[in-house]
Amino acid sequence: MSTFEDYVATFDNESGYLNWAAFGPLSPSVRAEVFADADLLGSGRPSSLSLVRERVGQAQELVGELLGAEAADVTLQPSSTQGLMHAFYGLSGTVIASAAEFPSVSLTLDRAAAASNRALTPRWVTPADGRMTPDAVAGALDDEVTALVVSHVDFRTGFRADLAALRELIGPDRLLIVDAVQSFGVVDEDYTAADIVVGHGYKWLRAGRGSAFAWFAPRARERIVPVLSGIAGTRALSIDELQVPTASAQAFTVSQPDTLAAGRLAIGVRDVRDAGVAHIEGRIAEHVDTILEIADRHAIAVSSPREHASRAGIVALSPEEPARLAAALANAGVVVTARGSAVRVAAHAGTDDATLQQLDDALGAFGNETFINA
């Protein structure tokens, strides 16, 4: 069996799970790591404690490897939102963002601007279809703009932004800040087009909460002040002197990382690296094709992109009666996210045929029910 097929075989969650864009049930290897590391931490033996502490460096190395970045420039964070806080609170100038971003971007940017004494100004863009294309950004670009922040894959529309094209548009002197929560580990991307990338382990990496990261390229650190820097952001902990933030990316951290979370992140990233991110992306694309075909066959409108290059693992269904569809799926044991007018369906590489059949059957029954009630 190939390593990719080994990886696919590790998906042991219950059938019907199509909510990977919200939460990824923990993989067997991550679960095993938690137990092993917890046992080591329970011993109190200094060698065991330092063994678990090594997970921090391992996680930095592995995230760096997938990003094409230096491990030392990768910080571990409790959440991707906290990674974005470090970026926004130290930023000045005008920052372009979509008003429809996940609140980790929009709300955090708004809060940072409010605290900045007018040094930071968000410039909200509202593309009609919610897609942050170069055209949508170009209209908002002027000399005041110092940065663009964008989700690589939008949590709502599933649209995958073209990072290389956005970089080309904004040029080398503005920062490109990327929220890769919905793509890291499952989209084979050249992240070095960005200056800052945040992500986390609790969805597509199947590594649980608390396992986030933020990468600060050297050119980002030249332009962002480590305002929220804490005791882990200094060169060495000193209890009698107040230290300035270190010159490294670690300045963008607050306190020592959770070593159990670092271990989970390291294993989650190692697993996708070993399976091959391109293979994972390819299998997810096949599942998305199947989901689109199922939706079309049952005449359920799809609002997410259909072209491979503009999508990843999220399919947004926009039925006429979203609440009723959400209820029908829940009753059929199909787990999705229902929000407003859309029902978000997200398959992973290990999603099995039975799950897609469950979706098909539930949408079929939903259609018949409409017919009977009409």
Ligand SMILES: Cc1ncc(COP(=O)(O)O)c(C=O)c1O
């Ligand atoms: C695009 C995006 N960014 C950020 C987050 C939140 O990340 P965290 O919980 O690590 O702050 C989510 C959660 O769904 C998301 O979809």
